[in-house]
Amino acid sequence: MQQKIISRAFVLGDNIDTDQIIPAEYLVFSLTKKEEARLYGKYALTGIPVQESGLPKGNIPFIEEDKYVTLFDIVVAGKNFGCGSSREHAPFALKMAGVQAIVAESYARIFYRNSIDGGFIIPIESKIKLNDKIETGDLIEIDLVNMRINNICKTTNYGLKDLGVVKPIIEAGGIFNYAKKNKMI
Amino acid sequence: MGYTITEKILAKASGKKEISSGDNIWLNVDVLLTHDVCGPPTIEIWKKEFGESAKIWDINKVVIIPDHYIYTKNVQAKRNLELLNKFANEYNLTNFYPPFTEKYKGVCHITLAEEGLNIPGKVLFGTDSHTCTSGAFGMFSTGVGNTDAAFIMGTGKIWERVPESIKFIFENVLPEYLTAKDLILQVLNDITTDGATYKAMEFCGDTISVMNMEERMTLTNMAIEAGAINGIIEADEITLQYLKGKTNKNFEIFKSDSDAKYLKEYKYNSQIIEPRVAKPHSPDNGDTARNLTNQKITKSYIGSCTGGKITDFINAAKILIGKKVCVDTFIIPATKQVENGLQEKRIGGKTLKEIFIESGCFLAPPSCAACLGGPEDTTGRSIDGDIVISTTNRNFPGRMGSKKAEVYLASPLTVAASAINGRITDPRDFL
Numbered sequence: 135m136q137q138k139i140i141s142r143a144f145v146l147g148d149n150i151d152t153d154q155i156i157p158a159e160y161l162v163f164s165l166t167k168k169e170e171a172r173l174y175g176k177y178a179l180t181g182i183p184v185q186e187s188g189l190p191k192g193n194i195p196f197i198e199e200d201k202y203v204t205l206f207d208i209v210v211a212g213k214n215f216g217c218g219s220s221r222e223h224a225p226f227a228l229k230m231a232g233v234q235a236i237v238a239e240s241y242a243r244i245f246y247r248n249s250i251d252g253g254f255i256i257p258i259e260s261k262i263k264l265n266d267k268i269e270t271g272d273l274i275e276i277d278l279v280n281m282r283i284n285n286i287c288k289t290t291n292y293g294l295k296d297l298g299v300v301k302p303i304i305e306a307g308g309i310f311n312y313a314k315k316n317k318m319i
Numbered sequence: 320m321g322y323t324i325t326e327k328i329l330a331k332a333s334g335k336k337e338i339s340s341g342d343n344i345w346l347n348v349d350v351l352l353t354h355d356v357c358g359p360p361t362i363e364i365w366k367k368e369f370g371e372s373a374k375i376w377d378i379n380k381v382v383i384i385p386d387h388y389i390y391t392k393n394v395q396a397k398r399n400l401e402l403l404n405k406f407a408n409e410y411n412l413t414n415f416y417p418p419f420t421e422k423y424k425g426v427c428h429i430t431l432a433e434e435g436l437n438i439p440g441k442v443l444f445g446t447d448s449h450t451c452t453s454g455a456f457g458m459f460s461t462g463v464g465n466t467d468a469a470f471i472m473g474t475g476k477i478w479e480r481v482p483e484s485i486k487f488i489f490e491n492v493l494p495e496y497l498t499a500k501d502l503i504l505q506v507l508n509d510i511t512t513d514g515a516t517y518k519a520m521e522f523c524g525d526t527i528s529v530m531n532m533e534e535r536m537t538l539t540n541m542a543i544e545a546g547a548i549n550g551i552i553e554a555d556e557i558t559l560q561y562l563k564g565k566t567n568k569n570f571e572i573f574k575s576d577s578d579a580k581y582l583k584e585y586k587y588n589s590q591i592i593e594p595r596v597a598k599p600h601s602p603d604n605g606d607t608a609r610n611l612t613n614q615k616i617t618k619s620y621i622g623s624c625t626g627g628k629i630t631d632f633i634n635a636a637k638i639l640i641g642k643k644v645c646v647d648t649f650i651i652p653a654t655k656q657v658e659n660g661l662q663e664k665r666i667g668g669k670t671l672k673e674i675f676i677e678s679g680c681f682l683a684p685p686s687c688a689a690c691l692g693g694p695e696d697t698t699g700r701s702i703d704g705d706i707v708i709s710t711t712n713r714n715f716p717g718r719m720g721s722k723k724a725e726v727y728l729a730s731p732l733t734v735a736a737s738a739i740n741g742r743i744t745d746p747r748d749f750l
Contacts, residue, residue: 149512149601151715157722158691162388162395165360165465170395181717214513217546218715219691220448221357222464242546243517244448248464299343309470309478310368319369319474 135256135305139234139276140286141207144196145189145265146182150211151218152245154181156227158219165226174223175202175230188270196231203232208274211238212265215257216245225254235276237283237294239263250300253308259295267292321576323484325519325551328459328573332442340483340580348380350436351471352445354427355385357464359402361446364469375410376475382414382436383407384427389418389686393694425654425685428452428624432536433656435565439554439572444471449624449712451542455535456562457554457572462543482548483582484519484575485510489526491590496747498634499530499537500626500710500730504595505587507544508605516546518582521575526589527552532561533630540625541712544602594733594745596708599725600716608733611743618707619644619738620699620719621731622651623690626710629660631731635710636664636671638735638749639678645741648680649699651688658685680738692720701726708737 160177163170179187179196188194197204209228215238216224225248228236235256236249249257258276260283268274273286276294284291297304306312313319322330326338333344353361366373375381383403388396400418407415414436416424424430428449431437437453443460444450446468453460463477471477487506507514520542527535535552542550554572593607621627621635632652652658661672661682675682681698689699690711701707701724709719714726729737732746739749 149715151713151718153691153713153715153718157717159694161356162393162399162694164395166363181722183716183722214516214546217512218448218713220446220450220462220464222360222446222466225464240513240516242513243548244462244464247467251470252464252466309466313470313474 135278137279139208141234141274142205143208143210143268143270143272143274144204144206145268145270146209146211147186147189147265148212149214149217150182152216152221152224153218155179155216155224156221157181161221161223165223172202172230174227175232178227178231189265190269194270207232207234208276209233209236210265210268211236212263213239215241217242220244222248222252225249225252229254237264237276250303251309253311256304261293261295264292320580321578323519323521323579323581324457324553324573324575325459325482325484325521325549328440328442329479329481332459338481340481342481343478344481345476345478346442348444348471348475348477349441350380350382350443351468352382352384352427352431352443352447352450353468354383354387354447355399355403356387357446357468358383359399361465361468361472362402362406364465365472368469369473373473375472378410378412381412381472382431383412384416384424384430385418386426387687388693390684390698391694391696396694423655425652426624426627426687428540429628429653429657432532433654435562438566438568438570439558440570444468444477448543449540451547451550452536452540452624454539454542454549454551455532456558457552459549459551461549480517482517482519484521485515486581486584487520487522488584488586489522489524489589490586491526491588493526493589496594496732496750497589497592498730498732499534501592501595502587502589503538503541504597504605504728505592506585507541507597507603508595509585510545511603512544512601513546515542518547520545520547520550522550522552528555531630532557533628536628537625541602544712594730596733596743597714597728599714599727602713602728608729608743608745612745614743616646616706616708616737616742618646618701618705619648619734620689620707620709620711621734622649622653622688623711624653625712626731627651627653627657629657629664631710632657632661632671633664634731635735636666636674638732638746639739640666640669640674642678642739644679644738646738648738649689650675650680650682651699652685654685689719692718708734708743710734
C-alpha cells in the first residue's frame with residue numbers, strides 16, 4: 135500500500151448510489167475483456183445528475199469526452215457513499231477510471247466490502263464532513279501513514295479515520311491475497 | 320445476557336459459542352446465490368484465483384437464477400446468459416433456472432422462496448443487494464460483491480462483522496388500505512437511507528405475526544434501503560405452513576431472547592400509519608399519498624422482488640377492477656409462478672389478468688425488467704421527462720432508466736389508484 139496519494143479532487147454529495155457510479159445499462163460489459171473493461175472507466179460516475187457532478191459548482195464531467203481515464207484520482211464525498219446495489223462493477227469502474235482513493239463521511243456496507251475485498255480502491259472515512267470544505271479541482275494529498283488529508287490549494291488539513299480491522303486486507307491487496315498470505319486457501 | 324436471532328444464527332455458522340456485535344468472524348455459508356449480471360464475473364474471479372482446476376465447495380449450495388436482463392436483444396446480456404448455461408452444464412448444477420426453458424423462474428429472491436431454498440436458521444449470501452429479502456424466513460441473508468462470492472464459491476466461507484440489531488415493532492391489525500410497503504416506507508422515512516448501516520433490522524409485533532410470507536418479504540427486502548446488513552423476522556407457524564412440501568431439509572428455528580440487546584427500538588401503531596410515498600430521488604424522502612395528491616404522473620409500474628408478488632397483484636387488482644388506467648401501466652410478475660397466479664386468482668369472478676387487461680395495463684413476462692433500468696429495450700424503462708410511480712425499491716437518479724426521470728415509490732394499492740387518476744392518489748379513494 136502506498137503511503138501518499140496526491141491528485142486533484144472530484145467532489146460529490148451525499149448518498150451517491152451505485153446506479154450513479156455506474157448505470158445499470160453498462161453492467162452487461164465484461165470486466166476482463168480489455169476493450170470492454172475500459173468502458174467501465176469511461177462511464178464511471180456518468181449517472182450523477184450534471185448539476186451535482188463536481189461540487190460546489192457542478193456541471194464538471196468526471197471524465198472528458200472520448201477519454202477513458204479521469205484527471206481526478208481522488209473522490210471526496212459525503213455520507214453513505216456507494217449505497218444501493220451490490221454491483222462490484224461500481225468500485226471496479228472507479229478503479230478503471232483511475233481513482234485511487236475515496237474520502238467520504240461514511241460508506242454503504244457492500245460497496246465498502248467490495249472496494250476492499252476486490253482490492254480496487256481504498257475507501258477512507260473522514261472524521262468530519264469534507265465535501266463542503268474541499269472543491270473539485272483542489273490539489274489534495276492523502277497521507278496514509280498519519281491518516282491526514284491535506285488540501286494543498288487551501289493549506290488546510292483534516293483527520294481521517296484509521297482503516298481499522300480491514301487494514302491487513304487492504305495492505306494485502308484484497309481478500310484472496312490476504313487469505314493466501316495467511317494460508318487460509 | 321441474551322442474544323438476538325441474528326447473533327444466534329451467526330454464532331452457529333461460525334462455530335463459536337459466544338460472539339458479540341462488532342466482532343469480525345468467519346462464517347460457514349449454507350447457500351450462495353448469483354444471477355446473470357454478477358454470475359459471469361464471479362465465475363471469472365473464482366477461476367482466476369483457484370486456477371483452471373477450481374472446485375466448487377458444494378454444487379448443491381450454489382444457486383444461479385438469471386433474472387436481470389432476460390427479454391432484451393442486447394448482445395452482451397445474451398452472452399452473459401450463455402456463460403451461465405455453459406458453467407451450469409459443465410458443473411452439473413441442479414439449482415440453475417435458465418431463461419427460455421421450462422425451468423426458468425424469474426426474479427431470484429422470490430424464486431428462492433418458491434423453490435424452498437429459504438430455510439430458517441441458515442446463512443445465505445448473494446450477489447444482489449436485495450438478498451436480504453430471504454430474512455423473512457428467519458435466516459441470515461445478505462448481499463456481497465463478485466469477489467466475495469468467488470471466495471465463497473471456492474471455500475464455502477466468508478468474513479462478516481456481527482451487526483448490532485435494531486428492533487421494529489408493529490402493533491395492531493393492518494387496515495385494508497395499507498400494505499407492508501407502507502410500513503417499510505414509513506421506517507425509511509424515519510431512519511433514513513443510512514439509518515441502519517451495518518445493522519440488523521428485526522421486524523416483529525402482532526401486525527407481523529398475521530402477515531403472509533410475501534408481505535414479510537416486502538419488509539425484509541427493503542432493509543438494504545436503510546443500509547442494513549440484513550432484515551429478519553422470526554420463523555413461526557405461517558413460515559412453516561409456507562415451507563410445507565417445499566423442503567425436506569432439517570432446520571433449527573432461532574428466536575431472540577427476551578433480554579437480547581438492541582441498539583434501538585421503534586414501536587409503530589399500524590392503524591395510524593398513512594399510505595406512504597417516497598419522492599424522488601431517495602427511498603427516505605417520504606410523504607403521504609394524500610399530501611401529494613396534485614402530483615401528476617406519466618407512467619406506473621407494478622413489479623420486482625419488492626412489489627411483483629401475487630399478493631401485490633391482488634392488491635392492485637382490487638383497485639383496478641372495472642376501472643381504466645390513464646397512464647402507461649406495466650404489470651411485470653416477479654416469477655412464472657406469479658404469472659400463472661394472475662390467471663388463477665379471481666376477484667369478482669374475473670382473473671387478475673383479465674382485470675389488468677380490461678383496465679388497459681401492459682403485461683410482460685417475469686424478470687427484473689425496468690426496476691433497475693437495464694438495456695435500452697427493457698419493458699417499462701423510463702425516458703427523459705417521465706414521472707413514474709412504482710412498487711419497486713429504489714428511486715435514486717437514473718434507477719429506472721433515464722436520469723432525467725422522476726420515480727415515486729409506493730404500495731401496489733397506491734400505484735394502482737394513481738394509475739387511474741394520472742396523479743398520485745390515496746388508495747382510500749377507491750376502497
